[in-house]
Amino acid sequence: MTLTLRSLALTTALGLSFGTAAQAEVTIRYLASHGGLAPHELADELGYYDEAGIKLENLGYASGGPETLIGLAGGSLDLGSAATSAVLNSIIGGNDFVAAYPTQGINDDVQSIFYVLEDSPIRSVEDIAGKTIAVNTLGAHLDYTIREALHQKDLPQNAANLIVVPGPQLEQVLRSGQVDVSAFGYWQTTFEGAARQTGGLRAVFDDTDVLGEIAGGFAVLRRDWTEAHPKEAAAFVEGAARALDWARENPEEAKEVLAKALAERGENPEVAQHFAGYGVREGGLPVERDIQFWIDVLEREGKVEKGRLKAADILLVSSRSVAVK
Template identity: 75%
Template sequence: MTLHPRLLLLSATLALGLGGTLAQAADSVPFRYLASQGGLSAYELADELGYFKDTGITLENVGYAAGGPASLIALASGDVEIGSAATSAVLNSIAGGNDFVAAYPSNGINDEVQSIFYVPEDSPIRTIKDLAGKSIAVNTLGAHLDYTVREALHSVGLPSDAANLVVVPGPQLEQVLRSGQVDVSAFGYWQTTFEGAARKNGGLRAVFDDTDVLGEIAGGFIVLRRDFIAAHPDLAKIFVEQSQRALDYAREHPEETKVIFAKALAERGENPDLAQYFRGFGVRPGGKAVDRDLQFWIDVLEREGKLKPGQLVAKTILYSADSASN
């Protein structure tokens, strides 16, 4: 998968603009990233809260990612310093030779925050078994929703490719479902803003969500390159700790977070009204990961033959202060 040319052009344009307008201190290190439409990451929230002030960390938004795999491609190529993707995509990328570290969970799925698979109210689709032969809109292939569908189908004894996945950008998920272009639209755990707006408009019914299939688990991770951590160990530590602090802030101050979210969306030229539907990041207190967050998907990938048994070990992938030497 490659970044869409329009995204690359936007990235380049924004990078040039930012480079000309932001005077960097001599000891400041840019942390470039690709934003998610309708979303706000913990590190963006941390920056808005002033957690990176005078730390030497300067965040630079250089465009939008078409999905987690595209974010990882940009990270591997050195176009950005921060990646973000579903756990399955991160593991696939590491298995493919990229020396990445899972810094902290970007989001989690639980009773409050999850990916929801919607159909029109009059749809004959009632259960996971009914997905066979149906079309499902997802934001990208090879990431969380893709693997959630595979695991859902496996859980009811169907082939993992029994449904047809269609790539649809988050802002269009509701439209393609209501117009009948797809049978199901999957709103990811990071797209609660789009899901909330669609639900408010009525006429839709949830078939299942990813907690029904996966349980409570981290949905994805913020990812850093190991060589970048080695070059900037102190800044990497600050970045992770202050981002985790922002995750706690969002859980403890949901309404204040929505105000910050709306401001960030407006500054990016997106609809700030979407912020009212933000339901949180869904991560554990402290923003920490546990081994199961990675091991669940390691086991799935081993079962599917995409990983050799023992090829990846959760504890060597998760960030620690000595990640650069692991």
């Protein structure tokens, strides 16, 4: 099955009524993230999958997106969720994955922010050279945003020292002086809002300064799974897209759903008040630039030969293909 035919089938399915998008129940195993709900989790909370034959099974927490891709490749997970750069690196490494839908995006309202202490001498991207930056994982969005920020300033892309710190500890390591900068990802607005509310921190730059408005990461499926379950794949994407639009249109209700889910998980529900949304464009589907930007970066870095990867071959379905159905 070619991508063109698969996209056409998915586009057609996305045009059907949701209740008929799938018939037989399938279970999708995944890992959650501390402090937040992925759009597919929100869709499940809202009941969008009740009649779609889809059951989500949370197997625990992921330290970062690359961990979910490893589980997806090994068969212990049915769904990954990672930064676009990490997804592409995994595909380059030989995994036949497709990007199902953008789990989050970055814009003026939702973004990754690089914080320092208020009295820090760090004032610009140039000043992070030689400094220690806390990120949630290596090889993913924050890592590549820093690389790109340094590149744009004609500095070596490895000029900063990155260390891995779980999201809930980002504020602590910064305030205790263990790192010079803490990078709060676009998916960690709950932790970022709590840290900002306490005060004493100053933002140096954010990822929209570096990348512009773009999808930050994707829910990822194995290509063979989507071909074996085309109706379920379409229903999965449709439910998540509906949830993304619902969250944008109902921000206060979204915070309530998040708080309830966090409490049920044994996490702190108070951080839900700082949820800033998902930052994904209306309609909840990607455009080719979301993928192509990072393909161009990886080609420039010599990680993949020019022309080997094409955004259209990686996207399961896009807003363009839906528009022409």
